[in-house]
Amino acid sequence: LIGTDKDGKTAEFSFDKVVAATGTLKINEIGDAVEKEFPETYVIGDCVSIGKIADAVHKGFITATQI
Numbered sequence: 001l002i003g004t005d006k007d008g009k010t011a012e013f014s015f016d017k018v019v020a021a022t023g024t025l026k027i028n029e030i031g032d033a034v035e036k037e038f039p040e041t042y043v044i045g046d047c048v049s050i051g052k053i054a055d056a057v058h059k060g061f062i063t064a065t066q067i
Contacts, residue, residue, distance in 0.1 A: 001037075017067075042067070 001013045020030055031043040042063045045056035 035041040
């Protein structure tokens with residue numbers, strides 16, 4: 001994966017698993033892009049729908065136990 005920071009500096013990353021926290025709005029462009037490259041992607045939290053942090057943490061826990 002090649003990432004770019006806010007200053008335009010790029011870096012290449014290799015990984016087995018990724019957790020991305022993208023903010024408090026439903027913004028699923030990141031999830032959509034990752035799902036295209038990696039079929040085993042789990043989209044949770046505000047990428048699915050706006051909710052409370054406790055709901056996101058619970059869904060994250062449930063999802064993590066299934067991986």
